Amino acid sequence: MFSLHLDNMKHPSVYLLLGVSVVLLTGGTVSKVSLINTPDLQQFFSGESMSLSCVEDGQTADGCTLKRTRGGTTEDCGASGSDFGVFKGSVCVLDLLSSYTGVYWCETSAGQRSDLINITVVHKEDRAFILEIPALPVMKGSDITLHCRHKDGSTHAAYFYRNSHIIGDKSKSQKIVIHNVQQSDEGSYWCSTDISGASPQSYLRVRDPPLPPTSSNLITASTSSGSGANDTAGYRPPTPSSPVSVLHLLCHLLVISPYCVCSILLALICCSRNSGK
Template sequence: MEVAAFYITLSMTVFLQLGVLTIDGAFRIIPSRLQVFEYESVSFQCNGTTGWNVLRKIKTETSTCGLNWGVSTESFCSDKNLYTTDSGEYWCEAAGGERSNSVNITITDGSVILESPVLPVMEGDAVTLSCRNKITPLNLTAGFYKDGRFMESSSTGKMTLEGVSKSDEGLYKCSISGAGESPESWLAVTGETLNGY
């Protein structure tokens, strides 16, 4: 119990320091990305659970799927025609107060998004980031940035980070000439499994 308590405390400490929470296997987003074009549809699923709802927090207001937004069925929520004002924190929560970790989703009215992992990636893994243009979905030359600094240009619109470490954590974005740049998304790197075992 002491080890479990320490792990939870450590996770919350990381959240407070980095400004992000990792999500566990109980919460699934379809499509699996943190950035969404305005007017796209997104679905949320509380995996392997019953009696759970999807909640979100926009600025200071918390609301449940199926009440003021989205369509809710058994542990599943879908929301069509998302707007920039739908950007915020999303998670699963049970009536008893149990909850998954949460994830921050950005809805953009721009033409470019960065496709990056929703879940934290394990140290040593290879991670591919993709730059996507809403108007022309074909591979286009894209520039990639970390914490505001240019990293590299790619003619395929993709950049792969080999053998990631904690030093690769940060805010990533991409840009496509003539189309604009994506919002930033946090890439989290962990040495722990998602369940902390």
């Protein structure tokens, strides 16, 4: 083991290596930014309201932009010349119109994105019913409840479908409760009645619960495979990845490897100076 003394560290390359090491260590952990929409629904009638906010590590994220894509155009909440929402404090509030159907997310100044959510807004003259279904991915093992809501605000007995198949007891129900949600429950859902047609379709996403950041999780991730979900309006998203992906593991390795190289070079420089070379 080498004994390093500050009075021997006068070579410019030593300071450079130390600086690189600090940057790599402090940049190795990236917090995940999340989009919170209230209420957590995918379908709305025009004239209703919804709010959006960005959260990072359980707190409101500073320097985060709320974005929307519709018709190939991306807009920022509260931007000049855009009708996309009004900020009230750190919350973006939307008075929904049918034209607000699109994909929503939040993005940090560093380019980190939250999950994308698909929002469908229908005019009451076009449809009588919408399906109340979560917009954000639901955790595996949780319970969710689906309702078929009429434009007057009441819930009606209806048939509920997933991927063209009736779910439940194949008769009309006031609601459908999916207990202990699993990956097999992912799919396109909608409801239908005998009198006023069907609701729009929305895709339910299921995710594994988040795992604590331990070394054993990284080892598990290196032996597992998966593909990240990348939702866009009108497309069925692929199977979501596990919380710790292979790409995440590679990012950690890319951070650790340069640090190890810097440490070795630092030790060699100090050793050379101590020997007078």
